[in-house]
Amino acid sequence: MRQPPGTLARYTTAARINHWVTAACLILLALSGMALFHPSLFFLTALFGGGADTRAIHPWFGSVLLVSFALLFVRFVRHNLWERDDTRWMVAIRSVLANDEEHAPEVGRYNAGQKLVFWGMTVLILVLFASGLVIWDTYFFGATTIAQKRIAQLAHSLAAVAIIGVWIVHVYAALWVRGTVPAMTRGVVSAGWSWRHHRKWLRESAQRR
Amino acid sequence: MADFQSLDIRRRSASTEVPPNIREATQIAKLIDVSRCIGCKACQAACMEWNDLREEEVGSFNGSYDNPADLSPATWTLMRFTEWEDPQGNLEWLIRKDGCMHCGDPGCLKACPSPGAIVQYQNGIVDFISENCIGCGYCIKGCPFNIPRLSQADQKVYKCTLCSDRVAVGQEPACAKACPTGAIAFGTKHDMTEWAGERIEDLKSRGFDQAGLYDPPGVGGTHVMYVLHHADKPSIYAGLPNDPHISRLVQAWKGVMKPIAMAGLAFTAVVGFVHWMVAGPNEVHPEDEAKGRDVLDRQDT
Numbered sequence: 403m404r405q406p407p408g409t410l411a412r413y414t415t416a417a418r419i420n421h422w423v424t425a426a427c428l429i430l431l432a433l434s435g436m437a438l439f440h441p442s443l444f445f446l447t448a449l450f451g452g453g454a455d456t457r458a459i460h461p462w463f464g465s466v467l468l469v470s471f472a473l474l475f476v477r478f479v480r481h482n483l484w485e486r487d488d489t490r491w492m493v494a495i496r497s498v499l500a501n502d503e504e505h506a507p508e509v510g511r512y513n514a515g516q517k518l519v520f521w522g523m524t525v526l527i528l529v530l531f532a533s534g535l536v537i538w539d540t541y542f543f544g545a546t547t548i549a550q551k552r553i554a555q556l557a558h559s560l561a562a563v564a565i566i567g568v569w570i571v572h573v574y575a576a577l578w579v580r581g582t583v584p585a586m587t588r589g590v591v592s593a594g595w596s597w598r599h600h601r602k603w604l605r606e607s608a609q610r611r
Numbered sequence: 612m613a614d615f616q617s618l619d620i621r622r623r624s625a626s627t628e629v630p631p632n633i634r635e636a637t638q639i640a641k642l643i644d645v646s647r648c649i650g651c652k653a654c655q656a657a658c659m660e661w662n663d664l665r666e667e668e669v670g671s672f673n674g675s676y677d678n679p680a681d682l683s684p685a686t687w688t689l690m691r692f693t694e695w696e697d698p699q700g701n702l703e704w705l706i707r708k709d710g711c712m713h714c715g716d717p718g719c720l721k722a723c724p725s726p727g728a729i730v731q732y733q734n735g736i737v738d739f740i741s742e743n744c745i746g747c748g749y750c751i752k753g754c755p756f757n758i759p760r761l762s763q764a765d766q767k768v769y770k771c772t773l774c775s776d777r778v779a780v781g782q783e784p785a786c787a788k789a790c791p792t793g794a795i796a797f798g799t800k801h802d803m804t805e806w807a808g809e810r811i812e813d814l815k816s817r818g819f820d821q822a823g824l825y826d827p828p829g830v831g832g833t834h835v836m837y838v839l840h841h842a843d844k845p846s847i848y849a850g851l852p853n854d855p856h857i858s859r860l861v862q863a864w865k866g867v868m869k870p871i872a873m874a875g876l877a878f879t880a881v882v883g884f885v886h887w888m889v890a891g892p893n894e895v896h897p898e899d900e901a902k903g904r905d906v907l908d909r910q911d912t
């Protein structure tokens with residue numbers, strides 16, 4: 403890929419599209435799901451054409467998300483395997499949060515926080531999809547008992563709240579760590595960003611050039 | 612007949628406003644005396660007639676008098692037949708008219724996410740306002756009696772209205788009107804409880820010493836009550852719950868979880884904001900840029 407000097411390619415066009423499809427689904431799911439979770443947020447159903455349409459479309463957003471996230475998973479899983487340094491990085495999280503990464507181990511393509519977001523999303527999406535199917539009454543009402551649906555309903559809402567929390571962390575981290583957003587919009591990051599946050603990855607990428 | 616016309620609302624699903632409640636309305640109740648029911652299904656037919664409901668398909672015989680086999684969007688009340696052997700080995704044919712119990716504390720209403728899709732009137736009737744129903748089926752999970760049914764025709768949920776339309780104009784429910792044996796009585800909850808007392812006394816004098824009234828406190832009492840000859844074991848009447856209450860899972864989901872979840876998410880966002888105020892953005896410094904380019908250039912040469 404051609405790119406400005408002093409920058410590194412971080413995400414391919416396909417990966418970025420994949421990411422934003424997933425992101426759009428997750429946001430639409432959160433809005434439509436919250437609308438049905440808390441009465442004070444029911445007004446959000448207006449975004450989707452009213453309550454019945456919100457109820458009808460929510461699981462379809464979820465189905466697209468599952469496929470889209472599965473592709474992301476396949477793309478990124480090998481970079482997200484937990485390593486010994488990740489544990490040491492987590493121990494040094496305080497200095498990282500204080501914008502001082504020199505006291506934490508050097509980071510490869512992803513740091514431990516990013517890996518936790520990755521695995522958190524993976525597990526929660528699986529829980530959400532499985533429990534979502536159980537309460538997708540339009541098509542699958544007869545497949546499970548009401549007792550099972552009650553469990554699924556609670557699990558679904560707990561997992562949804564958890565994933566929105568993970569999402570807040572994900573978005574905040576991207577905004578807080580300057581220079582991160584272009585990785586997902588234009589696909590490139592600066593050499594300085596890579597040196598500061600993903601030094602091992604920078605060296606490896608440089609070698610591969 | 613007393614004035615039951617009040618259609619003031621006591622509770623409204625998914626709504627935070629307090630409904631008007633300076634007036635005390637008379638509490639109504641329907642009393643189903645199981646011991647007087649002959650299983651003729653006149654009530655069932657009257658219900659279909661009044662509410663203009665027809666089953667789409669003719670069902671198939673399943674070895675019992677239950678017809679159709681289950682409640683449905685078009686069957687709001689159903690006679691359930693049980694052949695029960697008492698401890699002495701005598702056969703008893705138990706017939707229970709199943710349908711919405713109109714709970715004092717309705718699980719369906721608690722679970723419903725759509726404002727005003729389920730209301731409880733001041734007189735105790737729990738009614739589905741179908742145009743507000745979004746078809747999510749939450750009420751089905753909230754109901755301790757397994758009553759509401761989701762229609763495949765319009766993705767809305769239906770159940771007995773206790774003929775709220777008839778009651779509002781001083782009529783008794785269609786089923787009560789049609790019953791030829793007087794097994795279904797309708798009036799104030801107070802009167803019905805008293806009448807049940809007389810019936811129970813009579814049953815006891817005839818050897819049913821466990822006769823009693825089914826008005827389960829676990830759901831705040833009900834506005835449809837049964838006189839049972841074996842009130843010590845309601846479950847023998849085609850699975851009538853012995854001690855119904857709203858499932859703990861539903862209570863957690865619709866109770867503590869809502870504020871805790873909202874507060875938790877708000878807290879997470881606030882923590883982010885505070886971190887931004889304290890630590891500030893994590894900027895790439897010129898030194899980083901120099902060192903980074905260094906690494907890149909070393910490889911390029």
Ligand code: SF4
Pocket residue numbers: 624719722723724725728729739743744745746747748749750751767768
């Ligand atoms: S199906 Fe209708 S009545 Fe039942 S909980 Fe959902 S919106 Fe409320």
